[in-house]
Amino acid sequence: MKEASVIRTQSCLATTMIGAATLLAVTAGPGAKGGVVAMATVQVAPPRPAFATCKACHSVTRGGTNGVGPNLFGIFGAPAAAKPGYAYSPAMKGSKIRWERAKLDAYLADPRAVVPGTRMTVPGIPDPAKRNEIIGFLEKLK
Ligand code: HEC
Numbered sequence: 001m002k003e004a005s006v007i008r009t010q011s012c013l014a015t016t017m018i019g020a021a022t023l024l025a026v027t028a029g030p031g032a033k034g035g036v037v038a039m040a041t042v043q044v045a046p047p048r049p050a051f052a053t054c055k056a057c058h059s060v061t062r063g064g065t066n067g068v069g070p071n072l073f074g075i076f077g078a079p080a081a082a083k084p085g086y087a088y089s090p091a092m093k094g095s096k097i098r099w100e101r102a103k104l105d106a107y108l109a110d111p112r113a114v115v116p117g118t119r120m121t122v123p124g125i126p127d128p129a130k131r132n133e134i135i136g137f138l139e140k141l142k
Contacts, residue, residue, distance in 0.1 A: 050130040051137045057120075060141055069120060075099050076139045080115075091117030104135050 051060075057069035064071040070086040080097040081088040095115050097103050107114040108131045110124035125131050 049137070050125070050133040053122075054134065072138060073141050075141065076101075076104070076135075089115075089117055089119040091115050092119070099138075101135055101139075104138065105131050108134060 054069075054072075057067050058072045059065055059067060060072050062073045064073060066083060066086040070083040070088070076099060078099055080095045080099060081092045092115055097107075097115070099107075103114070105128075108125050109128075111118050111120045111122060113124075125134070
């Protein structure tokens with residue numbers, strides 16, 4: 001019994017390093033029965049945060065520099081096009097948006113539908129769970 005659990009621990013470690021594909025192979029394989037439950041609780045790698053794609057263009061720290069897009073610190077609840085020193089599109093400047101949850105959600109789902117002519121020309125995020133995760137992240141930037 002002792003030996004078996006040692007082996008299990010080792011294979012868990014190896015699996016953690018090798019990744020999800022192996023995890024599936026191991027749990028699906030014969031003789032893995034006893035290990036399935038234990039293995040399932042092992043976190044392989046934290047999922048890539050949904051906001052990661054935004055970071056290519058947006059800084060998120062207080063007073064962070066504007067990049068391709070404006071700094072997003074404190075954006076939740078703030079009026080659109082209000083970051084000093086950033087050259088917004090006329091569309092964003094004239095949008096009169098306040099970035100409340102519903103507006104952010106709509107904008108992230110389809111930026112050009114909410115602000116026609118915006119320079120943020122990224123495809124929308126169709127997955128509501130991902131948008132929710134991003135908005136939750138933005139909400140904490142204060
Ligand atoms: C390819 C670069 C790029 C990416 C990637 C990008 N943005 Fe933007 N974003 C911009 C630009 C450029 C603007 C300014 C748009 C304008 O002036 O019309 C902007 C504006 C915004 C605004 C309005 C800011 C304000 O001050 O009113 C928000 C909110 C925003 N982006 C959120 C996001 C989020 C969240 C993501 C990730 C899902 C993201 N952006 C990904 C380029 C990008």
